[in-house]
Amino acid sequence: MNVIEERLAAQDLIVLDGAFATELEARGFSVNDALWSAKALFERPDLVRDVHLDYLRAGADVVTSASYQATVEGFMKRGFSEAEAAALLQKSVHLAQEARDLYLAERGTHDPAPLVAASVGPYGAYLADGSEYRGDYDVDEDALTEFHAGRLRLLTAAQPDLLACETLPCLNEARAIVRALRAEKIRIPAWFSFSCRDAAHISDGTEIAECARFLDGVPEAAAIGLNCTAPQYVEELIRTIRQETAKPIIVYPNSGESYDASDKTWHGAAEDFGALACRWRSAGARLIGGCCRTSPREIVEISTWAKNAE
Structure with missing residues (x-):
């Protein structure tokens, strides 16, 4: 039994944290950078720790490391040595x-104790060119496997409780991560979550059903689902x-x-995550949190609902 199964045997719902970069920006830290929120690992590590702490205070059972866009290659481009870059990944x-x-x-x-998940962002996050929401990488599965293997080796050496393989835009990348986990003989449970463009397809157009079928037969996959997706698609x-x-x-x-790429601003109103958590739980979700533009406020809404529902 993995740690997710153990927790779900004792509680109905595992509450995740919310957006990390959103909280950094709310505290005055700019993430307008190719490294995005990973820049804070060397500029403001105290702020990184404070954001995690606030999500725990909000009721999160899991906090996810600030390694989504962190890679050895990316840090080395900023002038860090390979050893320093590796240490930054583990510092997350x-x-x-x-x-x-x-x-x-x-x-x-x-x-x-709350769980710590090491974020394993997609290859497109490293590219910082928007391909993390398209999955149209100009590399094959072997290259993706090699890319993820090195990061996974470093992150797992820091002994997280979980691996958050997240915002995956294509099934090919999920397959590559599975291969990397096996090549590195990693035994830490991993969740696999896809970014979805509608109520049936992930970002590159693959049906979510096909992704779930593949991962159902993967022992390393402790949970399957979605993130960085519009709330109206989630129930289906x-x-x-x-x-x-x-x-x-x-x-x-x-x-x-909704995000307007032309002027780099967000528009519209946020959803009531407390009410949504009830609907998502009824549909079958057992781990619920927030992604872009969510905050400790939304996590309070989810955790309050979860406690009242017990």
């Missing part, structure tokens, strides 16, 4: 672990995934606002 996990220790010291609780996506697998379903969609 250590900062989340430090936040957990601070939270437990504050609470003085004997409840199960959950139902489709549930038809293909009995594994726990994970969802952490965007706030409901």
Whole structure:
């Protein structure tokens, strides 16, 4: 039994954290950079730890490291040595672990400790060219496997509880990550979440059902689902995934606002995540949180609903 199964045997819902870059920006830190939120790992590690801590205070059972867009190659382009770059990837996990220790010291609780998930962002996040939302990479599966293997080796050496293989735009990348996990003999449970463009397809047009069928037969996949997706598509996506697998379903969609790339602004209103969590749980999700433009406020809404529902 992996750690997700253990937690779900004791509680109905695992509450995830919310957007990381959004919170950095809310605190005055600019993420307008090819490294995005990973820039904070060397410029403001204290802020990284504080964001994690605030999500734990909001009721998150899992905090995810600031390694989504972090790679050795990306840090070396900024002038770091290979050893320094590797240390920064591991620091992302250590900062989340430090936040957990601070939270437990504050609470003085004997409840199960929150979990730390190491974020494994897609290849397109490293490219920083928008391809993470298209999946139209100009590399084959072997190259993707090699890319992820090195990152996974470094991240798992920091001993996270989980791996968050997230915002995957294509099934080919999920296959590559599975190959990398096996090549590196990694035993840490991983969740696989896809970015979806509608209620049936992931970003590159592959049906979510096909992704779920593939991962259903993958022992390394501890949970399957979606993130960085519009909330209105989530219920139908959950139902489709549930038809293909009995594994726990994970969802952490965007706030409901829409992004205008022309002026780089967000428009519209955020959804009521407390009410949505109820609907998503009824549809079959067991791990629920938020992605872009969500904040500790949305996590409070989810965790409050979850506690009241118990």
